[in-house]
Amino acid sequence: MMDKKVRELLNDQINKELYSAYLYLDFSNYFDERGLDGFANWYMIQAQEERDHAMLFYQYLKNNNEKVELKAIDKPDKVLDDDMKVLKFGLGHEEYVTSLIDNIYAAAFEVKDFRTMQFLDWFIKEQGEEETNANDMITKMELFGSDPKSLYMLNSELAGRVYSAPSLVL
Ligand code: MG
Numbered sequence: 001m002m003d004k005k006v007r008e009l010l011n012d013q014i015n016k017e018l019y020s021a022y023l024y025l026d027f028s029n030y031f032d033e034r035g036l037d038g039f040a041n042w043y044m045i046q047a048q049e050e051r052d053h054a055m056l057f058y059q060y061l062k063n064n065n066e067k068v069e070l071k072a073i074d075k076p077d078k079v080l081d082d083d084m085k086v087l088k089f090g091l092g093h094e095e096y097v098t099s100l101i102d103n104i105y106a107a108a109f110e111v112k113d114f115r116t117m118q119f120l121d122w123f124i125k126e127q128g129e130e131e132t133n134a135n136d137m138i139t140k141m142e143l144f145g146s147d148p149k150s151l152y153m154l155n156s157e158l159a160g161r162v163y164s165a166p167s168l169v170l
Contacts, residue, residue: 027089059170
């Protein structure tokens, strides 16, 4: 049987990932209203990835015969009124999610739950990529955001992002 604290943290992470999806859907909505459809596409796909993450935590608990309790998802509370601010919220949020994953990993390590540690390995790596992506977005916006033509090209580049299912299969 799984340690109570580890189970609770894994269960909470379902909610946190769904909140992430909701937050990125809000970002997508913001950029859509700005007319930046490529940015909107990029965050729409990001939202899909977060829903996938939620389902991986859900399925992991199910596969281990552990109870799942679904809780209310918070309203995205960020005021979105500036492109760069949105991107920086994104980076801050991913750093927060990294701290959550690290925290679950530490709890699993504490009780020698090697199975959960192995499950979380994928997320440890994934968070590294998420932070890199969020940083890259900020760098590109710093370089190109203030020039309309460059912003148009950046938007076109982001329009090309396509969804792919997570490489982790449970
Ligand atoms: Mg995630």
